[in-house]
Amino acid sequence: MKYSIRYGPGALSIILPDSLHVDVFTPRFAQPLADPLALFARALDNPEGVPPLEAMLEPRSVAIAVPDETRPFPLKALLPALLDRLFAAFPKLAHEKVRIVVGGGLHEAPDQAQLARILPQDLRGCSVVSHDARRSAVRHMGWTSRGTPVEINTAYADAELKIVMGMVDVHQFVGFTGGAKGVAVGCASAAMITANHRMLSEAGAFAGNIEGNPVRDDLDEAGAIAGVKLAINVVLTPEKEIAALFVGDPPRVMRSAAAESRRLCGLSLYDRYDIVIASCGGAPKDICLYQAQKGLEPARHCARPGGKILLLAQCPQGIGDERYTAYVARFFSHDAVLRDFRRHAFAMGAHKAFLFARTAAEHELVLHTDLPDADTARCLLNKGDAQTTLNGWFRQIPAAKVAILPYANTTFFRRTD
Structure with a gap:
């Protein structure tokens, strides 16, 4: 089945096998004010x-x-x-x-x-x-x-x-x-x-x-x-x-x-998923990497332990924060980022690296983005084409349960056990 998901000012199309269990989490419909x-x-x-x-x-x-x-x-x-x-x-x-x-x-x-x-x-x-x-x-x-x-x-x-x-x-x-x-x-x-x-x-x-x-x-x-x-x-x-x-x-x-x-925007969550596809919701939510990170918070909550997360974020204005870039570039792994952040006094920029690392250390995280490869590598992030990445994951998990978060930056989950 084909899904169109917001990416920058436009949309990105992805195709998922019809045999998969797919849940799409969207905000409840709200009628815009007439006047x-x-x-x-x-x-x-x-x-x-x-x-x-x-x-x-x-x-x-x-x-x-x-x-x-x-x-x-x-x-x-x-x-x-x-x-x-x-x-x-x-x-x-x-x-x-x-x-x-x-x-x-x-x-x-x-x-x-x-x-x-x-x-x-x-x-x-x-x-x-x-x-x-x-x-x-x-x-x-x-x-x-x-x-x-x-x-x-x-x-x-x-x-x-x-x-x-x-x-x-x-x-x-x-x-x-x-x-x-x-x-x-x-x-x-x-x-x-x-x-x-x-x-x-x-x-x-x-x-x-x-x-x-x-x-x-x-x-x-x-x-x-x-x-x-x-x-x-x-x-x-x-x-x-x-x-x-x-x-x-x-x-x-x-x-x-x-x-x-x-x-x-508060949604109930009854299960965890093998693969989570998260879009920030398009522009301006994915204007830069610094802003796009917010889409990972609901994604990590609905991904199973060790699950895979694909984040769609165009990032036309680049990474978005020099202090974050300078800090994360000092490390070679997300575990090292987490250890350093917890060891030292709080610092802006470092906190964004911590938030990325908190997700990436527990899940396989791939970004579909317009950021240059050098920028994603500097931030310890894996860049990949959305469809190619998903096809590879489907081969690994043929019966994967998939969640799609089309507006991840404005979605949060109330866990229901």
Whole structure:
């Protein structure tokens, strides 16, 4: 049987023998909102846990944190509507005093071409700042109870009214994205992100969990310290259309959106599989190797011990993180990566090598990717053509049970025994 699976902006076709047992795990169907702008206006009228803009004191400056192009947030639709609402609510607010801070955490700061791809053309005279976690000026605003320094881009930190826009999606150790994460990671210093992410292997830090999750709790606390007042969060369909929209207090909004995301993307798992074929879900989820790794988390959970995993990830922007590349290139095996990571203090970049190694040390992992062979070899990863790889595996396991995860980056499993 022929299957078409997303790969970059297009699709990749694979053929599986009709005799095989194949299960395809997809998010539940969600009808996109018929009129998202009308719902957005109503949500701004009645935000969760905070007063509407019109009931707030008029600020002298506003900062809006928005995601970079690795997140398919519908900025071109929602940002103009938000700006119009802001200037209607605060008629004395100077347009140049509104800053749109594009934050991608440790991703490279977006250049003009990237900004043009994600931002609407008419920004109503507002300024745009591209956040760079390693180079941008940051304001130290305090410490969380877990010892994370709250260091936020000054263009955002110095504003009187702080807003964040983002999508809520499952995350392999934060539990779910959304809420203040677009500020507490997106617009944070490298030191702040490192301090927060060092808790990724602690109890409670796993996909789909926000209760007792130390990483998520730390982000929420950091957002409060940073003074994030209003969050605008969406849940998207696999086609990247808006399925649900929430406005209000960041932690409350994140939890409301997480409940909807959990309903759509949390799947039951009754068995393990010999072969797992995982697609990140296409662009922009597979924009680079650093992002594509997230597709391995559900794949490793549904693969049997020693099972085989094929990850489909185009990676047009390459590996995506120089520190990860420099770290993993020091080793000759995934076991060595795991030993070194557990022996030393937490370091960003190294954590991504750990997450890859955690899967690759227990499973045969092959990537179908446009990355050059030298790049995959440098990262200790095996590159192979999808169909050729699968044909070889089918010869080894003629009666293989196969799972296909067409949207692995937005899927998580609730194990059912």
